[in-house]
Amino acid sequence: MATAVLLAVATGEHPRLFFHKEDVPALRQKAATPEGQAIVRRLRFLLNGSDGETMPTAKRPLDAPFGDKSPEIELPEGAYSISHAAGFGMLYQLTGDKKYADLGRQCFEWAFAGVRDRDSKGRYSWKEPSGALRAGPSVGWYAVGYDLCYDGWEPAFRERVARAIQDYEKGTPHCNLDDLARGKRQHPGSNHWGAQIGGASLALLAIRGDPGVDAPHIEELLAANEKCIERQLATGWGDHGWFAEGDGPGAISSDTALVPALQAWRTAAGKDFITTHTAAQWMTLKWLMLTQIVPNPTKQNFPHRGVYDHNVWARRGLSGSGTFAQGFGAIADEFKPALLWMYNRTFKTADDIAGAPCDTVSPYPHRAVLALVNWPFGLTEKNPGEVLPRAVQDKAADFYMFRNRWADADDIIVTALLRASRGNYSVPGGDILVWGLGQKKTFPVRVTGTVKTFRATERGGGFSTSLGSFLVDFSDHDALLVLTGPVQGNVKNRLEAGGVCFTVMTLQKGAAPEPEVQGDKVVVGKRIISMENGQLQVKDRPD
Template sequence: MQKTIRVLTLAIINLVIALAASAQEFGSWDVPVPNPERWWAPVPGFEPVEPGEHPRILFREKDLPWLRSKMDKPEGQMLLSRLRELLNGSDGRSMPLFFNPADSAYTNGHYEQLVIDSAGVYTFGHVAGYGLLFQLTGDTLYADLGRQCFDLALKGQRDRDDRYSWVDPGGALRAGPVLGWMAVGYDLCYDGWDKATRIRLGKAIEHYSTDIITKWGGVRVNLESLTSGTMPPTSNHYSMQVGGAALALLVIHKEPWANQERIDSLLQVSQRSMVHNATQGFGDGGYFAEGDGTGSMATYITYLTALQGWKNALGKDFAGAQPPNVRMMALKWLYLTYIENGKPAIWPVRGGYPHNAWSRKGLSGSGYFGLAFGVLPARYAAALQWFYERFLEDTDQDVGIQYEPSAYPHIVAATFVNWPDTLDGINPEEVLPHCYQDRRYGFYAWRNRWEDNNDIIITALTQSAHGFMGAKADTAFQIRAFGQNFSWGEIPGAVALWGRSQNGRRNLLSFKNGESVAIGFSEGHVPEALLVATGKHEGEQVEIKGQTITVQYLSQGPTPKIKARGNRIKIGTYRLRVRDGILEWLN
């Protein structure tokens, strides 16, 4: 019986792989992008890159004086010290000390990878790490170390995590980050290499192709398949592939030895892929089809840095465009995150791979600040910076790993480049409303302030989200208030109407079954938050013209009495009414 089940399971998996490959071949999810120009804004004063001009992904040559000035600042010194330690365990002036002995992915079996967790272990991010040091110092020693690391990858040396490798990685989703970030390393080391090395390693990027062998057969991936993605945008695999391919294409764009006609054609596909990830994988509130942990992967591993490359190399700013999709991928965490015992967390973590959310150690839960700063417009970057300084800076300093604790050199290098040193942090409430929605996935989030562990955070996923994994719809509002997590009320299904005041302190949800919920935040008054719902729930009830209304206080102080007159309700400084059975705010 068990053998029969195993055979059936393998057959189903093979069918899924075949269908995914077929879909990619015939472009079933590569649908036209409506009004593609609206998804990016032109960069003011943009100067096109010249053939052979590098770097162009994380920054341009004109930015070097500013970057070198950061080397003498406390933030820069801390990040560069961390980078050097990750490269070789000490000063970054030699090759890595350790190498993963694995010769295939999932060495430990049963989809258990072998990870070597030591500073100075070889990673696919080493080329970029050495490349940044070359750019900052001009010392070709670092460029040569980058070359040696690139050549090791071509020979099959695996990453600290055996799933990541240039040769036979553990799936196309692992191939994308390796290709993309090694291309960033190529971009940074370029001027420190001779012409022959530039051409040889550049052509390795241009003609990237590898067999990926699994228990269920083999598949071959190349620059074309990664650019369009071998899985749909609702899979976290997609962004890791298309983001990595975009980085590769942007690096070899206009190189004299490259097939520019092919690159131009693939860049058109890549631009569609950038939009598809933001609009089909994610919604306008930055929520992802498969949930939070997978959404972290789909945002940070390659995608945001690919958009940084599109901005610097081609002058197209996706995060600065009017649709909020890309911005909210990074900004949604400002609504959801609290800090407990010095560690960031969200509750509940919905969907697949919950361990990724705020893990901050490897790839899948890192870069929430350093990679996001590379694409966010200044005022949003200032809010993100304020959040870090308010909640995490002291704790990170205490443990000696400030700004970016990831074990990957390329993430630390990008953080050095991207971390703002000319911005003053801005309290998020000055640039963001206190609540937002994601219309595609029916996700809603509220936050009363950004101050401490007594902040009130409310979230609701009103409909199930689906990718290859998914997140089930909530049956109640999920609340964190005054350091405690709990659920309240009822979510009866899809939302018919969403409304909020300009600053988001007053909000209304009306559901398709006729029930409604009003959420309000005070400005320094008690109660700090108020939830009012039609129907009977936990809290105080009052009858308004024969209709039961429930009031739930979120407060650390005394609560006011409910006063009802006609169809109106007064609760301290809050004013509401019931009209046609639906709650409405009056202030």
């Protein structure tokens, strides 16, 4: 429900990051609906393990070691986190009761005293975060708490917190706000970068123009940060969902702070990255193309590439969660019915049973905050096939996604990465993955090269390179994949017809049909493959 008008907020105006003061009455009405009440109950539970009326009793011990090499400490839901101030701030916005703003104030006092986040290794924290990757989300989500609690604090405390955000980790290389805003550590192709610059966006937008800060310096940092966001979208991400290091690292880049930062730029500064950059929306929309329709998908339910694939759909930490609660705020309205359809058929049942509705299963309160703001109550869902094409090209990355339908666990998903991709981690190019009908296969020929043409059809789609053409044809609830061009080695189902070399693969239930050469065409079951006017074609065989 972010404000529709793209208008930068006035000095001292709060809230501003995800909604404006004039939006509060509508937000309160939303919270009074059955769905809204369920989200607020979840928010309260996440704040203290019960009703959200007190500070949590569970928190990481002050003397516990922290960092990637420290022993893990598992804490219950309701344990203290970097977004507790934001959670209490939302209760203040919903009720107008300053006791919740005071609880948000206590969160900052805890932060200043060194109380760390609930993360099992204590890596996120106001003080001494474990590197820039954790510093960005830490200062960013505390800044959301500042934004939501602002009107409930006396001026002196507001200024104290604003200065503290401005001076966050001052003197610590890479972790201070200046370095985070400018993306000094790593680069757009690193999974660390989105968390750094996205968290800095939230912090800078929250304190912009407020009493207690160096306004010219904040404007300078915002200008630098805006350029970093542009670089992230243009070079770290492809134009339709591919991330330089692959799927798992992409979830780290997008989920921790970057996707919410894009929403905040739009709401707080009038800068719309979302509808002007396909890369921004496809951080979320790619999962509509890639995810199998099963209850509670995991990494086993999408054709993953690269490292850290366990992050995707883990839904517990800062990465691999919030895909829907955050995603609804970072896509155009036309796509929201499809995203809702996907959630309803994958996670809704289990989330409702767990008392964690609307993608709030993560123990972090800000997921519930964003679910209440962004969830499209009353929206009629649509099958993604009514909204998305069956074939999608990420031209910047030479990444291709094909899908036969959106129905059930037997949906067929085909992806091709034609060019190796690299951030700090690399992903090899050439493999075409074919998942569906309970099978996980790879096309027998690796395909690379510069793409000359791409087409999406009612039955699938394909592309051509200087070496040949590739086409995916979906019909009869199965898949036919065809590649033309020279092939080295002994490859199954390689046939020549009409002077053209065809390599054929099928995915179906039961026995595969045997390809047969008939003149200048190849017949596979009920389909005919041919080259017509230089274009690869698949048509139904006449009865």
